[in-house]
Amino acid sequence: MKLEPESMAEAITSGDRLILSRVLTLIENYDPIGIEVLSLLFQRTGRAHLVGITGAPGTGKSTIVNRIASYLRHVPQEGQLKPPEIAIIAVDPSSPFSGGALLGDRIRMRDLSGDPGIFIRSMASRGALGGLAHTTADVAAVLDAAGYDLIMIETVGAGQAEVEIASTAQTTIVIDAPGLGDDIQAIKAGLMEIADIMVVNKADRPGAKKTLKALRNALMLGHPSKPAKLNQASEDGQPEMWLPPVLSAVATRNEGIEEIVAAIQEHRRYLNHSGLNTVRERERRIAQVEYLLRERLAYEFHARHPAKHFDGVIEKVLAREFSPHQAVQSLMQDA
Ligand SMILES: Nc1nc2c(ncn2[C@@H]2O[C@H](COP(=O)(O)OP(=O)(O)OP(=O)(O)O)[C@@H](O)[C@H]2O)c(=O)[nH]1
Ligand SMILES: [Mg+2]
The missing domain is CATH 3.40.50.300 (P-loop containing nucleotide triphosphate hydrolases)
Known part of the structure:
Protein backbone atom coordinates (compact mmCIF):
# COMPACT_ATOMS: atom_id res chain seq x y z
CA MET A 1 0.00 0.00 0.00
CA LYS A 2 1.36 3.37 -0.97
CA LEU A 3 0.89 6.12 1.57
CA GLU A 4 1.21 9.87 1.25
CA PRO A 5 3.77 11.59 3.50
CA GLU A 6 0.93 13.27 5.43
CA SER A 7 -0.73 9.96 6.29
CA MET A 8 2.62 8.44 7.23
CA ALA A 9 3.36 11.34 9.57
CA GLU A 10 -0.07 10.95 11.12
CA ALA A 11 0.33 7.20 11.53
CA ILE A 12 3.65 7.72 13.29
CA THR A 13 2.21 10.20 15.78
CA SER A 14 -0.58 7.78 16.58
CA GLY A 15 1.87 4.99 17.37
CA ASP A 16 1.99 2.91 14.19
CA ARG A 17 5.30 1.09 14.50
CA LEU A 18 5.19 -0.51 11.10
CA ILE A 19 4.97 2.86 9.37
CA LEU A 20 7.59 4.20 11.78
CA SER A 21 10.03 1.46 10.74
CA ARG A 22 9.25 2.06 7.09
CA VAL A 23 9.90 5.79 7.34
CA LEU A 24 13.16 5.21 9.22
CA THR A 25 14.30 2.98 6.36
CA LEU A 26 13.38 5.69 3.85
CA ILE A 27 15.42 8.18 5.85
CA GLU A 28 18.40 5.84 6.02
CA ASN A 29 18.20 5.50 2.24
CA TYR A 30 18.12 9.28 1.75
CA ASP A 31 14.70 8.87 0.15
CA PRO A 32 13.07 12.30 -0.34
CA ILE A 33 9.74 10.89 0.90
CA GLY A 34 11.37 10.05 4.22
CA ILE A 35 12.79 13.56 4.47
CA GLU A 36 9.33 14.97 3.72
CA VAL A 37 7.77 12.95 6.52
CA LEU A 38 10.52 14.12 8.87
CA SER A 39 9.85 17.73 7.93
CA LEU A 40 6.12 17.26 8.56
CA LEU A 41 6.92 15.81 11.98
CA PHE A 42 9.60 18.28 12.94
CA GLN A 43 7.31 20.63 14.87
CA ARG A 44 6.55 17.80 17.24
CA GLY A 275 20.84 27.13 29.72
CA LEU A 276 23.48 24.84 28.22
CA ASN A 277 20.77 22.88 26.44
CA THR A 278 19.89 25.94 24.39
CA VAL A 279 23.53 26.72 23.67
CA ARG A 280 24.27 23.16 22.59
CA GLU A 281 21.14 22.89 20.52
CA ARG A 282 22.09 26.03 18.63
CA GLU A 283 25.56 24.59 17.92
CA ARG A 284 24.05 21.30 16.77
CA ARG A 285 21.56 23.04 14.49
CA ILE A 286 24.23 25.26 12.93
CA ALA A 287 26.39 22.21 12.22
CA GLN A 288 23.40 20.35 10.82
CA VAL A 289 22.23 23.12 8.50
CA GLU A 290 25.81 23.89 7.37
CA TYR A 291 26.30 20.22 6.52
CA LEU A 292 23.04 19.97 4.58
CA LEU A 293 23.82 23.20 2.75
CA ARG A 294 27.23 21.92 1.69
CA GLU A 295 25.73 18.62 0.56
CA ARG A 296 23.02 20.41 -1.36
CA LEU A 297 25.39 22.85 -3.05
CA ALA A 298 27.72 20.07 -4.13
CA TYR A 299 24.77 18.00 -5.34
CA GLU A 300 23.34 20.85 -7.36
CA PHE A 301 26.72 21.73 -8.76
CA HIS A 302 27.22 18.22 -10.06
CA ALA A 303 23.68 18.05 -11.36
CA ARG A 304 24.19 21.21 -13.40
CA HIS A 305 27.65 20.45 -14.71
CA PRO A 306 28.66 17.65 -17.01
CA ALA A 307 30.99 15.16 -15.36
CA LYS A 308 33.32 15.69 -18.31
CA HIS A 309 34.02 19.23 -17.21
CA PHE A 310 34.82 18.15 -13.67
CA ASP A 311 37.04 15.35 -14.96
CA GLY A 312 38.88 17.83 -17.19
CA VAL A 313 39.73 19.98 -14.19
CA ILE A 314 40.95 16.93 -12.26
CA GLU A 315 43.21 16.09 -15.21
CA LYS A 316 44.71 19.55 -14.95
CA VAL A 317 45.42 19.04 -11.26
CA LEU A 318 47.11 15.72 -12.08
CA ALA A 319 49.20 17.46 -14.74
CA ARG A 320 50.17 20.09 -12.13
CA GLU A 321 48.58 22.82 -14.26
CA PHE A 322 46.08 23.58 -11.50
CA SER A 323 46.44 23.36 -7.78
CA PRO A 324 43.33 21.90 -6.12
CA HIS A 325 42.45 25.45 -5.05
CA GLN A 326 42.67 26.69 -8.61
CA ALA A 327 40.56 23.73 -9.67
CA VAL A 328 37.73 24.82 -7.39
CA GLN A 329 38.15 28.42 -8.52
CA SER A 330 37.84 27.35 -12.13
CA LEU A 331 34.79 25.17 -11.41
CA MET A 332 33.08 28.00 -9.54
CA GLN A 333 33.76 30.50 -12.30
CA ASP A 334 31.89 28.30 -14.72
CA ALA A 335 29.08 27.67 -12.25
N1 LIG B 1 32.19 -9.53 33.83
C1 LIG B 1 31.34 -8.68 33.27
N2 LIG B 1 30.95 -8.86 31.99
C2 LIG B 1 30.10 -7.97 31.44
C3 LIG B 1 29.61 -6.86 32.17
N3 LIG B 1 28.80 -6.16 31.36
C4 LIG B 1 28.79 -6.78 30.18
N4 LIG B 1 29.56 -7.89 30.22
C5 LIG B 1 29.81 -8.86 29.14
O1 LIG B 1 30.68 -8.29 28.20
C6 LIG B 1 30.35 -8.73 26.88
C7 LIG B 1 30.13 -7.54 25.97
O2 LIG B 1 28.96 -6.84 26.41
P1 LIG B 1 28.14 -5.91 25.45
O3 LIG B 1 27.06 -5.28 26.27
O4 LIG B 1 27.74 -6.60 24.21
O5 LIG B 1 29.25 -4.83 25.08
P2 LIG B 1 29.18 -3.70 23.95
O6 LIG B 1 30.03 -2.60 24.46
O7 LIG B 1 27.79 -3.39 23.60
O8 LIG B 1 29.89 -4.44 22.73
P3 LIG B 1 29.97 -3.92 21.21
O9 LIG B 1 28.65 -3.32 20.86
O10 LIG B 1 30.32 -5.13 20.43
O11 LIG B 1 31.09 -2.90 21.20
C8 LIG B 1 29.13 -9.61 27.02
O12 LIG B 1 29.54 -10.94 27.04
C9 LIG B 1 28.55 -9.20 28.35
O13 LIG B 1 27.82 -10.22 28.97
C10 LIG B 1 30.02 -6.70 33.53
O14 LIG B 1 29.66 -5.77 34.23
N5 LIG B 1 30.89 -7.65 34.02
MG1 LIG C 1 26.85 -3.35 21.69
Whole structure:
Protein backbone atom coordinates (compact mmCIF):
# COMPACT_ATOMS: atom_id res chain seq x y z
CA MET A 1 0.00 0.00 0.00
CA LYS A 2 1.36 3.37 -0.97
CA LEU A 3 0.89 6.12 1.57
CA GLU A 4 1.21 9.87 1.25
CA PRO A 5 3.77 11.59 3.50
CA GLU A 6 0.93 13.27 5.43
CA SER A 7 -0.73 9.96 6.29
CA MET A 8 2.62 8.44 7.23
CA ALA A 9 3.36 11.34 9.57
CA GLU A 10 -0.07 10.95 11.12
CA ALA A 11 0.33 7.20 11.53
CA ILE A 12 3.65 7.72 13.29
CA THR A 13 2.21 10.20 15.78
CA SER A 14 -0.58 7.78 16.58
CA GLY A 15 1.87 4.99 17.37
CA ASP A 16 1.99 2.91 14.19
CA ARG A 17 5.30 1.09 14.50
CA LEU A 18 5.19 -0.51 11.10
CA ILE A 19 4.97 2.86 9.37
CA LEU A 20 7.59 4.20 11.78
CA SER A 21 10.03 1.46 10.74
CA ARG A 22 9.25 2.06 7.09
CA VAL A 23 9.90 5.79 7.34
CA LEU A 24 13.16 5.21 9.22
CA THR A 25 14.30 2.98 6.36
CA LEU A 26 13.38 5.69 3.85
CA ILE A 27 15.42 8.18 5.85
CA GLU A 28 18.40 5.84 6.02
CA ASN A 29 18.20 5.50 2.24
CA TYR A 30 18.12 9.28 1.75
CA ASP A 31 14.70 8.87 0.15
CA PRO A 32 13.07 12.30 -0.34
CA ILE A 33 9.74 10.89 0.90
CA GLY A 34 11.37 10.05 4.22
CA ILE A 35 12.79 13.56 4.47
CA GLU A 36 9.33 14.97 3.72
CA VAL A 37 7.77 12.95 6.52
CA LEU A 38 10.52 14.12 8.87
CA SER A 39 9.85 17.73 7.93
CA LEU A 40 6.12 17.26 8.56
CA LEU A 41 6.92 15.81 11.98
CA PHE A 42 9.60 18.28 12.94
CA GLN A 43 7.31 20.63 14.87
CA ARG A 44 6.55 17.80 17.24
CA THR A 45 10.18 17.20 18.16
CA GLY A 46 12.01 18.56 21.19
CA ARG A 47 10.38 16.55 23.95
CA ALA A 48 12.67 13.53 24.10
CA HIS A 49 15.94 13.30 25.96
CA LEU A 50 18.69 11.99 23.70
CA VAL A 51 21.38 9.98 25.41
CA GLY A 52 24.45 8.75 23.54
CA ILE A 53 26.31 5.72 24.85
CA THR A 54 29.76 5.14 23.46
CA GLY A 55 32.99 3.40 24.37
CA ALA A 56 35.46 0.81 23.16
CA PRO A 57 34.14 -2.46 21.68
CA GLY A 58 32.89 -4.94 24.24
CA THR A 59 32.88 -2.63 27.26
CA GLY A 60 29.23 -3.48 27.96
CA LYS A 61 27.34 -0.69 26.19
CA SER A 62 24.47 -2.87 24.98
CA THR A 63 24.13 -4.52 28.37
CA ILE A 64 23.97 -1.12 30.06
CA VAL A 65 21.45 0.26 27.56
CA ASN A 66 19.39 -2.87 28.10
CA ARG A 67 19.50 -2.54 31.88
CA ILE A 68 18.72 1.17 31.87
CA ALA A 69 15.70 0.50 29.68
CA SER A 70 14.33 -2.30 31.89
CA TYR A 71 15.02 -0.28 35.02
CA LEU A 72 13.07 2.71 33.75
CA ARG A 73 10.24 0.52 32.51
CA HIS A 74 9.86 -1.32 35.80
CA VAL A 75 10.89 1.03 38.59
CA PRO A 76 8.52 3.97 39.00
CA GLN A 77 10.31 7.34 38.92
CA GLU A 78 9.40 10.32 41.03
CA GLY A 79 6.78 12.56 39.48
CA GLN A 80 6.02 10.13 36.68
CA LEU A 81 2.55 8.80 36.11
CA LYS A 82 3.60 6.07 33.72
CA PRO A 83 6.89 4.51 32.66
CA PRO A 84 8.73 6.37 29.89
CA GLU A 85 8.57 5.09 26.33
CA ILE A 86 12.07 4.26 25.23
CA ALA A 87 13.71 4.03 21.83
CA ILE A 88 17.13 2.46 21.33
CA ILE A 89 19.24 3.11 18.25
CA ALA A 90 22.17 0.73 17.89
CA VAL A 91 24.52 2.25 15.36
CA ASP A 92 26.98 -0.06 13.74
CA PRO A 93 29.41 1.93 11.66
CA SER A 94 30.58 -1.39 10.14
CA SER A 95 34.11 -0.51 11.09
CA PRO A 96 36.62 -3.32 11.34
CA PHE A 97 36.47 -2.85 15.12
CA SER A 98 32.82 -3.68 15.50
CA GLY A 99 32.30 -6.38 12.92
CA GLY A 100 29.61 -8.71 14.15
CA ALA A 101 28.48 -6.38 16.89
CA LEU A 102 25.12 -5.91 15.27
CA LEU A 103 24.09 -9.52 15.49
CA GLY A 104 25.22 -9.62 19.11
CA ASP A 105 23.14 -6.55 19.85
CA ARG A 106 20.07 -8.12 18.37
CA ILE A 107 20.46 -11.24 20.43
CA ARG A 108 21.13 -9.45 23.67
CA MET A 109 18.39 -6.91 23.13
CA ARG A 110 15.83 -9.65 22.59
CA ASP A 111 14.72 -9.74 26.20
CA LEU A 112 13.42 -6.20 25.81
CA SER A 113 11.54 -6.73 22.61
CA GLY A 114 8.31 -8.03 24.16
CA ASP A 115 7.74 -4.66 25.83
CA PRO A 116 5.51 -2.37 23.73
CA GLY A 117 7.08 0.65 25.45
CA ILE A 118 10.46 -0.08 23.90
CA PHE A 119 11.40 0.35 20.26
CA ILE A 120 14.75 -0.97 19.03
CA ARG A 121 16.35 0.06 15.79
CA SER A 122 19.66 -1.12 14.39
CA MET A 123 21.42 1.16 11.95
CA ALA A 124 24.34 0.35 9.74
CA SER A 125 26.20 2.77 7.58
CA ARG A 126 26.33 2.00 3.92
CA GLY A 127 29.76 3.36 3.28
CA ALA A 128 29.02 7.02 3.87
CA LEU A 129 30.41 7.42 7.37
CA GLY A 130 30.37 11.21 7.20
CA GLY A 131 26.60 11.25 6.80
CA LEU A 132 25.88 8.66 9.45
CA ALA A 133 25.75 11.14 12.33
CA HIS A 134 23.26 13.22 10.38
CA THR A 135 21.11 10.24 9.48
CA THR A 136 21.18 9.19 13.14
CA ALA A 137 20.00 12.66 14.13
CA ASP A 138 17.14 12.43 11.62
CA VAL A 139 16.15 8.99 12.87
CA ALA A 140 16.22 10.30 16.45
CA ALA A 141 14.04 13.27 15.43
CA VAL A 142 11.37 10.96 14.00
CA LEU A 143 11.44 8.84 17.17
CA ASP A 144 11.14 12.03 19.22
CA ALA A 145 8.06 13.06 17.23
CA ALA A 146 6.68 9.55 17.60
CA GLY A 147 6.51 10.23 21.33
CA TYR A 148 9.49 8.37 22.76
CA ASP A 149 10.58 10.05 25.99
CA LEU A 150 14.09 8.69 26.09
CA ILE A 151 16.16 7.89 23.04
CA MET A 152 19.40 6.00 23.63
CA ILE A 153 21.95 5.86 20.85
CA GLU A 154 24.62 3.18 21.20
CA THR A 155 27.74 3.54 19.13
CA VAL A 156 31.16 1.91 19.30
CA GLY A 157 33.68 4.58 20.23
CA ALA A 158 36.33 3.72 17.72
CA GLY A 159 36.84 6.90 15.75
CA GLN A 160 35.79 10.39 14.78
CA ALA A 161 32.52 9.30 13.18
CA GLU A 162 31.41 7.62 16.38
CA VAL A 163 32.38 10.63 18.45
CA GLU A 164 30.30 12.72 16.07
CA ILE A 165 27.30 10.44 16.48
CA ALA A 166 27.63 10.53 20.23
CA SER A 167 27.67 14.31 20.19
CA THR A 168 24.29 14.46 18.47
CA ALA A 169 22.92 13.49 21.89
CA GLN A 170 22.17 15.83 24.76
CA THR A 171 23.82 13.60 27.34
CA THR A 172 26.80 11.50 26.37
CA ILE A 173 27.85 8.51 28.45
CA VAL A 174 31.27 7.01 27.88
CA ILE A 175 31.70 3.41 28.98
CA ASP A 176 35.09 2.05 29.90
CA ALA A 177 36.13 -1.30 31.34
CA PRO A 178 39.23 -2.60 33.03
CA GLY A 179 41.55 -4.98 31.30
CA LEU A 180 41.39 -3.52 27.83
CA GLY A 181 45.11 -2.94 27.70
CA ASP A 182 47.70 -0.90 29.51
CA ASP A 183 46.26 2.44 28.53
CA ILE A 184 42.87 3.70 29.51
CA GLN A 185 40.87 3.27 26.33
CA ALA A 186 38.59 6.25 26.75
CA ILE A 187 41.48 8.65 27.22
CA LYS A 188 43.31 7.25 24.25
CA ALA A 189 40.31 7.46 21.96
CA GLY A 190 39.67 11.08 22.90
CA LEU A 191 36.32 10.19 24.37
CA MET A 192 36.85 12.01 27.68
CA GLU A 193 36.18 15.37 26.07
CA ILE A 194 32.67 14.43 25.06
CA ALA A 195 31.69 12.56 28.25
CA ASP A 196 28.97 14.02 30.45
CA ILE A 197 28.94 10.82 32.48
CA MET A 198 31.68 8.20 32.66
CA VAL A 199 31.08 4.60 33.64
CA VAL A 200 33.66 1.98 34.45
CA ASN A 201 31.73 -1.16 33.73
CA LYS A 202 32.84 -4.71 34.58
CA ALA A 203 33.78 -3.52 38.06
CA ASP A 204 33.82 -7.22 38.97
CA ARG A 205 36.98 -7.56 36.93
CA PRO A 206 40.51 -7.00 38.26
CA GLY A 207 41.89 -3.51 37.76
CA ALA A 208 38.54 -1.72 38.03
CA LYS A 209 39.67 0.49 40.91
CA LYS A 210 42.77 1.53 39.01
CA THR A 211 40.71 2.41 35.95
CA LEU A 212 38.29 4.44 38.07
CA LYS A 213 41.13 6.35 39.67
CA ALA A 214 42.88 7.03 36.39
CA LEU A 215 39.68 8.38 34.83
CA ARG A 216 38.94 10.59 37.83
CA ASN A 217 42.46 12.00 37.73
CA ALA A 218 42.29 12.61 34.01
CA LEU A 219 38.98 14.41 34.44
CA MET A 220 40.32 16.69 37.16
CA LEU A 221 43.27 17.56 34.93
CA GLY A 222 40.83 18.52 32.23
CA HIS A 223 39.06 20.89 34.62
CA PRO A 224 41.90 22.87 36.13
CA SER A 225 39.85 26.01 36.69
CA LYS A 226 37.68 26.50 39.73
CA PRO A 227 37.70 22.87 40.84
CA ALA A 228 36.20 23.94 44.16
CA LYS A 229 32.99 25.01 42.49
CA LEU A 230 32.44 21.96 40.37
CA ASN A 231 29.12 20.21 40.96
CA GLN A 232 28.70 22.33 44.07
CA ALA A 233 25.37 23.87 44.66
CA SER A 234 24.98 27.59 44.12
CA GLU A 235 22.33 29.54 46.07
CA ASP A 236 19.46 27.97 44.16
CA GLY A 237 20.76 24.47 44.68
CA GLN A 238 22.02 23.81 41.15
CA PRO A 239 25.62 23.04 40.26
CA GLU A 240 27.57 25.89 38.70
CA MET A 241 29.52 23.66 36.37
CA TRP A 242 29.24 20.05 35.38
CA LEU A 243 32.06 17.76 36.37
CA PRO A 244 31.31 14.41 34.72
CA PRO A 245 30.75 11.85 37.45
CA VAL A 246 32.80 8.66 37.13
CA LEU A 247 30.56 5.78 38.17
CA SER A 248 31.25 2.10 38.44
CA ALA A 249 28.91 -0.68 37.36
CA VAL A 250 28.53 -4.40 36.91
CA ALA A 251 25.87 -4.30 34.25
CA THR A 252 25.44 -8.06 34.04
CA ARG A 253 24.50 -8.08 37.74
CA ASN A 254 22.40 -4.92 37.46
CA GLU A 255 24.78 -3.08 39.80
CA GLY A 256 25.22 0.65 39.34
CA ILE A 257 22.31 1.03 36.92
CA GLU A 258 20.23 3.10 39.33
CA GLU A 259 23.16 5.49 39.77
CA ILE A 260 23.59 5.86 36.01
CA VAL A 261 19.89 6.66 35.62
CA ALA A 262 20.13 9.21 38.44
CA ALA A 263 23.16 10.83 36.78
CA ILE A 264 21.29 11.05 33.46
CA GLN A 265 18.37 12.75 35.17
CA GLU A 266 20.66 15.09 37.07
CA HIS A 267 22.50 16.01 33.89
CA ARG A 268 19.22 16.74 32.16
CA ARG A 269 18.20 19.08 34.97
CA TYR A 270 21.60 20.74 34.79
CA LEU A 271 21.30 21.22 31.01
CA ASN A 272 17.91 22.87 31.36
CA HIS A 273 18.76 24.98 34.38
CA SER A 274 22.12 26.25 33.17
CA GLY A 275 20.84 27.13 29.72
CA LEU A 276 23.48 24.84 28.22
CA ASN A 277 20.77 22.88 26.44
CA THR A 278 19.89 25.94 24.39
CA VAL A 279 23.53 26.72 23.67
CA ARG A 280 24.27 23.16 22.59
CA GLU A 281 21.14 22.89 20.52
CA ARG A 282 22.09 26.03 18.63
CA GLU A 283 25.56 24.59 17.92
CA ARG A 284 24.05 21.30 16.77
CA ARG A 285 21.56 23.04 14.49
CA ILE A 286 24.23 25.26 12.93
CA ALA A 287 26.39 22.21 12.22
CA GLN A 288 23.40 20.35 10.82
CA VAL A 289 22.23 23.12 8.50
CA GLU A 290 25.81 23.89 7.37
CA TYR A 291 26.30 20.22 6.52
CA LEU A 292 23.04 19.97 4.58
CA LEU A 293 23.82 23.20 2.75
CA ARG A 294 27.23 21.92 1.69
CA GLU A 295 25.73 18.62 0.56
CA ARG A 296 23.02 20.41 -1.36
CA LEU A 297 25.39 22.85 -3.05
CA ALA A 298 27.72 20.07 -4.13
CA TYR A 299 24.77 18.00 -5.34
CA GLU A 300 23.34 20.85 -7.36
CA PHE A 301 26.72 21.73 -8.76
CA HIS A 302 27.22 18.22 -10.06
CA ALA A 303 23.68 18.05 -11.36
CA ARG A 304 24.19 21.21 -13.40
CA HIS A 305 27.65 20.45 -14.71
CA PRO A 306 28.66 17.65 -17.01
CA ALA A 307 30.99 15.16 -15.36
CA LYS A 308 33.32 15.69 -18.31
CA HIS A 309 34.02 19.23 -17.21
CA PHE A 310 34.82 18.15 -13.67
CA ASP A 311 37.04 15.35 -14.96
CA GLY A 312 38.88 17.83 -17.19
CA VAL A 313 39.73 19.98 -14.19
CA ILE A 314 40.95 16.93 -12.26
CA GLU A 315 43.21 16.09 -15.21
CA LYS A 316 44.71 19.55 -14.95
CA VAL A 317 45.42 19.04 -11.26
CA LEU A 318 47.11 15.72 -12.08
CA ALA A 319 49.20 17.46 -14.74
CA ARG A 320 50.17 20.09 -12.13
CA GLU A 321 48.58 22.82 -14.26
CA PHE A 322 46.08 23.58 -11.50
CA SER A 323 46.44 23.36 -7.78
CA PRO A 324 43.33 21.90 -6.12
CA HIS A 325 42.45 25.45 -5.05
CA GLN A 326 42.67 26.69 -8.61
CA ALA A 327 40.56 23.73 -9.67
CA VAL A 328 37.73 24.82 -7.39
CA GLN A 329 38.15 28.42 -8.52
CA SER A 330 37.84 27.35 -12.13
CA LEU A 331 34.79 25.17 -11.41
CA MET A 332 33.08 28.00 -9.54
CA GLN A 333 33.76 30.50 -12.30
CA ASP A 334 31.89 28.30 -14.72
CA ALA A 335 29.08 27.67 -12.25
N1 LIG B 1 32.19 -9.53 33.83
C1 LIG B 1 31.34 -8.68 33.27
N2 LIG B 1 30.95 -8.86 31.99
C2 LIG B 1 30.10 -7.97 31.44
C3 LIG B 1 29.61 -6.86 32.17
N3 LIG B 1 28.80 -6.16 31.36
C4 LIG B 1 28.79 -6.78 30.18
N4 LIG B 1 29.56 -7.89 30.22
C5 LIG B 1 29.81 -8.86 29.14
O1 LIG B 1 30.68 -8.29 28.20
C6 LIG B 1 30.35 -8.73 26.88
C7 LIG B 1 30.13 -7.54 25.97
O2 LIG B 1 28.96 -6.84 26.41
P1 LIG B 1 28.14 -5.91 25.45
O3 LIG B 1 27.06 -5.28 26.27
O4 LIG B 1 27.74 -6.60 24.21
O5 LIG B 1 29.25 -4.83 25.08
P2 LIG B 1 29.18 -3.70 23.95
O6 LIG B 1 30.03 -2.60 24.46
O7 LIG B 1 27.79 -3.39 23.60
O8 LIG B 1 29.89 -4.44 22.73
P3 LIG B 1 29.97 -3.92 21.21
O9 LIG B 1 28.65 -3.32 20.86
O10 LIG B 1 30.32 -5.13 20.43
O11 LIG B 1 31.09 -2.90 21.20
C8 LIG B 1 29.13 -9.61 27.02
O12 LIG B 1 29.54 -10.94 27.04
C9 LIG B 1 28.55 -9.20 28.35
O13 LIG B 1 27.82 -10.22 28.97
C10 LIG B 1 30.02 -6.70 33.53
O14 LIG B 1 29.66 -5.77 34.23
N5 LIG B 1 30.89 -7.65 34.02
MG1 LIG C 1 26.85 -3.35 21.69
